[in-house]
Amino acid sequence: MEAQENIPEFTLEALAGQLRSPSGTAGVSVGHTMHESNIAMTRNAFTALGLQEGDHILELGHGNGHHLKEILMSIPELQYYGLDISALMHKEATDFCDAVQLQEQVSFGLYDGRTLPFEDHVFDKITTVNTLYFWADPLALMQELYRVLKPGGLCSIAFVDKASMDQLPFTEFGFTKYDRSHFEVLMSNTPFILNRIPEYTEMVRNKMGQEMTRRYYVAVLQKP
Numbered sequence: 269m270e271a272q273e274n275i276p277e278f279t280l281e282a283l284a285g286q287l288r289s290p291s292g293t294a295g296v297s298v299g300h301t302m303h304e305s306n307i308a309m310t311r312n313a314f315t316a317l318g319l320q321e322g323d324h325i326l327e328l329g330h331g332n333g334h335h336l337k338e339i340l341m342s343i344p345e346l347q348y349y350g351l352d353i354s355a356l357m358h359k360e361a362t363d364f365c366d367a368v369q370l371q372e373q374v375s376f377g378l379y380d381g382r383t384l385p386f387e388d389h390v391f392d393k394i395t396t397v398n399t400l401y402f403w404a405d406p407l408a409l410m411q412e413l414y415r416v417l418k419p420g421g422l423c424s425i426a427f428v429d430k431a432s433m434d435q436l437p438f439t440e441f442g443f444t445k446y447d448r449s450h451f452e453v454l455m456s457n458t459p460f461i462l463n464r465i466p467e468y469t470e471m472v473r474n475k476m477g478q479e480m481t482r483r484y485y486v487a488v489l490q491k492p
């Protein structure tokens with residue numbers, strides 16, 4: 269969730285729809301804004317996985333993919349697969365990775381937000397940042413993440429805390445908001461072990477140009 273919004277022509281509902289699945293010319297700007305606003309969360313979500321050479325990793329909801337240059341270039345043998353529901357974000361991320369010559373390390377796919385198009389036990393690590401709010405069936409998607417992860421594999425899920433989301437009026441439109449305890453209850457109904465769930469705070473600027481503090485979590489889950 270972007271805490272800095274500079275796209276005033278949107279209604280709150282339209283902005284919420286763009287954040288869920290960016291589209292059209294305006295969606296390109298939304299993709300850039302998301303990347304800039306959320307890069308600290310993204311870095312923390314990847315760092316939490318302890319990435320190593322040779323890892324096969326999956327990211328759900330990569331947005332425009334502009335974070336991949338710094339992350340992938342630091343680990344040359346890492347193989348990355350990005351899945352998104354937005355055809356525009358799929359194209360933006362593919363074009364960006366072509367431009368920065370990451371083609372050998374990345375693959376991208378579109379999916380329906382429910383069923384992961386992979387066989388069982390494919391990935392060493394999985395991450396997703398700011399997508400949890402949009403999952404139609406969180407337990408079913410967690411089961412899918414578990415299925416495609418190798419035994420011993422890690423999954424990091426980064427999400428903004430409900431109280432911080434409540435300060436952003438567009439989150440009234442189609443967002444499911446989580447605080448730590450709500451998330452822990454969700455995870456307790458999955459086969460994952462909740463390894464840790466550190467909390468972060470950062471100063472960000474909201475749509476009205478006001479500074480606000482937002483709290484977010486990077487949950488790290490393990491498949492036994």
Ligand SMILES: C[S@@+](CC[C@H](N)C(=O)[O-])C[C@H]1O[C@@H](n2cnc3c(N)ncnc32)[C@H](O)[C@@H]1O
Binds near residue numbers: 269330331381402403
């Ligand atoms: C709010 S943006 C976050 C983008 C980026 N991860 C970030 O934090 O800046 C949500 C992204 O996830 C995608 N998305 C929404 N629901 C999804 C789902 N169920 N599975 C995968 N991607 C999803 C959207 O198309 C968009 O690219």
